[in-house]
Amino acid sequence: MANKLFTTKSIDRLMRESSGEHDGEHTLKRTLGKTNLVMLGIGAIIGAGIFVLTGAAASQHAGPAVVISFVVAGLACAFAGLCYSEFASMIPIAGSAYTYAYATLGEFIAWIIGWDLILEYLFGASTVAVGWSGYMTSFLKDFGIIIPDALCNAPIFYDAATQSYTATGAFLNLPAMAIVGIMTWLLVIGIRESANINNVIVVVKVIVILLFIILGWNYINPENWHPFIPENTGTFGEYGWSGVVRAAGIIFFAYIGFDAVSTAAQEAINPQKDMPFGILGSLVVCTILYILVGLVMTGIVPYLQLNNPAPIAVAIDATGDGLAWLRPIIKIGALAGLSSVILVMLMGQPRIFFSMSKDGLLPKSFGKVHPKYKTPYITTILTGAVAMLVAGIFPIGLLGELVSIGTLLAFVIVCGGVLVLRYKQPNINRPFKTPFFPIVPILGMLSALALMYFLPIDTWIRLIVWMALGVIIYFGYSRKHSKVNNP
Numbered sequence: 488m489a490n491k492l493f494t495t496k497s498i499d500r501l502m503r504e505s506s507g508e509h510d511g512e513h514t515l516k517r518t519l520g521k522t523n524l525v526m527l528g529i530g531a532i533i534g535a536g537i538f539v540l541t542g543a544a545a546s547q548h549a550g551p552a553v554v555i556s557f558v559v560a561g562l563a564c565a566f567a568g569l570c571y572s573e574f575a576s577m578i579p580i581a582g583s584a585y586t587y588a589y590a591t592l593g594e595f596i597a598w599i600i601g602w603d604l605i606l607e608y609l610f611g612a613s614t615v616a617v618g619w620s621g622y623m624t625s626f627l628k629d630f631g632i633i634i635p636d637a638l639c640n641a642p643i644f645y646d647a648a649t650q651s652y653t654a655t656g657a658f659l660n661l662p663a664m665a666i667v668g669i670m671t672w673l674l675v676i677g678i679r680e681s682a683n684i685n686n687v688i689v690v691v692k693v694i695v696i697l698l699f700i701i702l703g704w705n706y707i708n709p710e711n712w713h714p715f716i717p718e719n720t721g722t723f724g725e726y727g728w729s730g731v732v733r734a735a736g737i738i739f740f741a742y743i744g745f746d747a748v749s750t751a752a753q754e755a756i757n758p759q760k761d762m763p764f765g766i767l768g769s770l771v772v773c774t775i776l777y778i779l780v781g782l783v784m785t786g787i788v789p790y791l792q793l794n795n796p797a798p799i800a801v802a803i804d805a806t807g808d809g810l811a812w813l814r815p816i817i818k819i820g821a822l823a824g825l826s827s828v829i830l831v832m833l834m835g836q837p838r839i840f841f842s843m844s845k846d847g848l849l850p851k852s853f854g855k856v857h858p859k860y861k862t863p864y865i866t867t868i869l870t871g872a873v874a875m876l877v878a879g880i881f882p883i884g885l886l887g888e889l890v891s892i893g894t895l896l897a898f899v900i901v902c903g904g905v906l907v908l909r910y911k912q913p914n915i916n917r918p919f920k921t922p923f924f925p926i927v928p929i930l931g932m933l934s935a936l937a938l939m940y941f942l943p944i945d946t947w948i949r950l951i952v953w954m955a956l957g958v959i960i961y962f963g964y965s966r967k968h969s970k971v972n973n974p
Contacts, residue, residue, distance in 0.1 A: 536741020
């Protein structure tokens with residue numbers, strides 16, 4: 488039995504299953520080029536992090552050195568990104584970390600990571616939808632359109648300090664549910680159409696961010712950058728270098744999503760060359776934008792004043808009448824940014840379900856592809872329906888922690904998978920090789936584990952409970968239906 492748990496799926500078999508139509512069934516359509524893949528990455532990365540979390544990270548932990556925190560978090564993601572790129576070029580099929588784990592660490596670990604990725608993609612889409620709802624409610628309020636609190640808030644409030652839940656009196660967060668529904672419909676009608684709409688959204692939000700950087704540069708007061716790294720208060724994580732590291736852990740959420748590019752590998756036209764370009768290109772672009780936004784924001788406003796859910800708006804207000812006209816445009820950029828994150832997150836999860844179904848670990852219906860649109864429509868609708876429910880009921884803080892720990896666990900397994908496969912099968916064709924091996928994958932694992940270590944204990948408990956449920960499903964259904972272990 489132990490041997491069966493860690494049975495791997497050969498690279499040859501993975502590639503055969505991904506090429507053309509097999510078993511008389513429809514397969515995913517290769518329509519995405521380099522530009523689409525970079526845009527998908529930017530679409531997934533630039534969202535809640537840059538528009539929401541930067542202010543809290545600067546004001547409570549790092550001060551102006553939040554720009555260093557972006558570099559630290561970006562480096563941690565770059566280590567994982569290089570490992571994802573090696574796998575994505577070598578195994579260019581849907582499934583992301585799940586598929587990579589199946590090829591290297593065995594079926595049980597693959598199931599664990601597939602189950603874990605639900606936390607990243609499904610709950611990630613729900614988390615960002617709640618943030619989208621807040622911006623949309625505020626945007627409509629500027630035009631005199633008021634959505635009642637009972638219809639735009641979660642019915643549950645979670646207090647992290649006391650780990651307690653209380654009822655808010657709200658009914659459901661309807662705007663959050665609505666945006667998930669719209670994005671689910673877009674993904675059902677086609678990946679190319681969804682990617683084109685994502686491209687437009689990405690252009691809008693990048694233009695808005697560039698406007699803030701270019702115009703805001705004229706309002707920078709260099710005195711606000713001194714001291715660049717505020718002196719530590721005597722408490723770990725409150726300024727000083729420990730604050731820079733703590734802030735990096737917080738704004739790590741700002742980078743979540745670049746790995747979603749790898750879930751579209753089976754829909755890339757030339758995955759061997761284009762997947763590394765899409766993953767690493769989107770990471771580089773977003774890190775540069777994050778650093779510039781951090782510099783401008785802390786240069787305009789003293790960092791202690793940035794503890795606000797809309798820190799960019801605070802910076803614009805600080806310019807007086809100079810950039811007041813930019814405030815509604817920033818909100819449009821935020822709405823666009825969050826919309827594209829939801830789109831890419833909802834795109835990732837069905838493709839993992841698709842791969843798990845093809846392996847027999849989930850029911851066959853999970854692998855059905857629409858005969859006309861060539862999308863995994865059943866799992867897309869299922870993912871969207873669950874994400875709508877979660878976005879309507881749960882608060883953003885609770886969801887955000889779950890997403891972070893799920894993503895970090897995926898990073899650990901992917902980096903570990905690169906190490907294992909290099910030693911087990913050194914002669915496999917690798918169109919892209921992770922450089923500085925084995926240093927990069929080891930640093931990728933260590934940095935992800937370090938960031939996991941600093942997450943609250945109750946987040947770990949939820950992860951363990953979620954994984955226990957996954958283990959029950961695996962032994963109750965998946966192991967018996969596995970195509971690898973039961974040919």
